[in-house]
Amino acid sequence: xxxxxxxxxxxxxxxxxxxxxxxxxxxxxxxxxxxxxxxxxxxxxxxxxxxxxxxxxxxxxxxxxxxxxxxxxxxxxxxxxxxxxxxxxxxxxxxxxxxxxxxxxxxxxxxxxxxxxxx
Amino acid sequence: xxxxxxxxxxxxxxxxxxxxxxxxxxxxxxxxxxxxxxxxxxxxxxxxxxxxxxxxxxxxxxxxxxxxxxxxxxxxxxxxxxxxxxxxxxxxxxxxxxxxxxxxxx
Numbered sequence: 333x334x335x336x337x338x339x340x341x342x343x344x345x346x347x348x349x350x351x352x353x354x355x356x357x358x359x360x361x362x363x364x365x366x367x368x369x370x371x372x373x374x375x376x377x378x379x380x381x382x383x384x385x386x387x388x389x390x391x392x393x394x395x396x397x398x399x400x401x402x403x404x405x406x407x408x409x410x411x412x413x414x415x416x417x418x419x420x421x422x423x424x425x426x427x428x429x430x431x432x433x434x435x436x437x438x439x440x441x442x443x444x445x446x447x448x449x450x451x
Numbered sequence: 452x453x454x455x456x457x458x459x460x461x462x463x464x465x466x467x468x469x470x471x472x473x474x475x476x477x478x479x480x481x482x483x484x485x486x487x488x489x490x491x492x493x494x495x496x497x498x499x500x501x502x503x504x505x506x507x508x509x510x511x512x513x514x515x516x517x518x519x520x521x522x523x524x525x526x527x528x529x530x531x532x533x534x535x536x537x538x539x540x541x542x543x544x545x546x547x548x549x550x551x552x553x554x555x556x557x
Contacts, residue, residue, distance in 0.1 A: 367546065369495075377487075377495065377538055379546040391545050394452070427494055435501045436542040437485045441494035 334358035334440055336428050341445030348418050348449075354411040354428030354442055362406035365389075365431035367438060368413050370424035370447075378424070381413065382431065396422075418449045453477050453541055457549035463557045470526040472552045474517075474539035482518045483543040489551075490535045498537075499524065531556060 340352040354366070368380040381402040382391040390402055401414040411428050425446050429438035454477040464470050474484065486499040497506045499515035502522060512527045526533055534556055539549040 369548075376536075376551040377489070377540075377548040379540075379548060382546065393545070432500075435483070435504075436546075437497050437500040437506075438487070438495070438540070439497050439500075439506070441496075443494060 336430065336440055336442035338426065338428055338442040338445040341426065341447045343448045343450065344418055345451050346419060346449055349414070349416045350418065350447060352413040352415065352426055352428075352445060352447070354413075356409045356411065356430075359430075359440075361404075361409040362386075364433070365436075366402075366404060366411045367429045367431055368400075368402060368411075369427045369429055369438070369441075370422075371427070371444075372421070372424040375424075380426070383411070415447070418447075420449050423447060423449045453480060453544050453547050455539055455541055455547050455549040457539055457552050459552060460550065461553040461555065463555045464529050465557045466529055466531060468529045470529050470533075470554060472524040472537055472539075472554075474522040474524065474549050476520045476522075476541055476543075479519050480541045480543035483541055484515075484517070484522050485540045485542070486513075486515055486524045487538045487540060488533075488535045489538065495538065526554075529554070529556070 383402045399417045403412045425444040427444045428442045430440040432439040456475045482502040484502045487495040489495040536551045536553045
C-alpha cells in the first residue's frame with residue numbers, strides 16, 4: 333500500500349524548534365519530489381516547501397524562508413522538515429505530499445501531524 | 452508570486468444540482484492547475500490534474516476546464532458524499548492554493 337506517515341508534531345514555545353518526519357512506503361521514494369503543506373486551524377491549505385527527488389532543487393514559501401529547512405534521506409525513505417524560530421502563526425496541521433512526476437500534482441498525502449506554537 | 456482566487460468561498464446546493472466553482476490566477480498559468488477535495492478531519496484528495504484530467508478512480512460527475520487565468524470546477528449532480536471543501540492549486544511557479552470553497556447541502 334502506498335503510504336505516507338508524518339510524525340514529530342507537538343507543543344512548542346515561540347522561538348523554539350521542531351523536526352517533522354514523513355515515512356514513505358509502498359513506492360520508490362527516491363523517484364519522487366516531495367512537499368510539505370500546512371493547514372492552520374479552520375483555515376485553508378498553504379504550500380510550505382518542495383524538494384526534488386535528488387534534493388538538487390528546493391523551494392520555500394516566503395512565510396517560512398530562512399526558518400524552515402526541508403531535507404530527505406532516500407536510503408531511509410524519509411522526508412524531514414526542520415522548523416526553527418517558530419511563531420504563533422506556524423500553528424497548523426502539517427502534511428507531507430508526494431509530487432507526482434509531470435504533470436505535477438499532490439497525489440498521495442499523509443494523515444498530518446499537529447504543530448502548536450504557544451507559550 | 453502567483454495568487455489564486457476562488458469563488459464563491461461557500462455555497463449551498465440541493466442533491467442533484469449542478470455546482471460550479473471558479474478559480475482565477477493572477478497571471479497566465481497555462482493549464483498547470485489541479486483541484487482537490489478535503490473532507491473534515493481528512494487529508495486532501497486529488498480530483499483533477501492539468502486543469503481537466505480526471506484522476507483515476509474519481510467519479511465522472513467531477514470535471515474541470517479552463518486555461519490561462521480562468522478555470523472552472525464542476526460537479527454535474529451533487530451527491531451527499533460530495534460535502535467537502537474544494538481547493539484549486541497552481542504549479543506553474545512554485546505551488547499556490549486557492550482559499551477554498553466549502554460545499555454544503557441545502
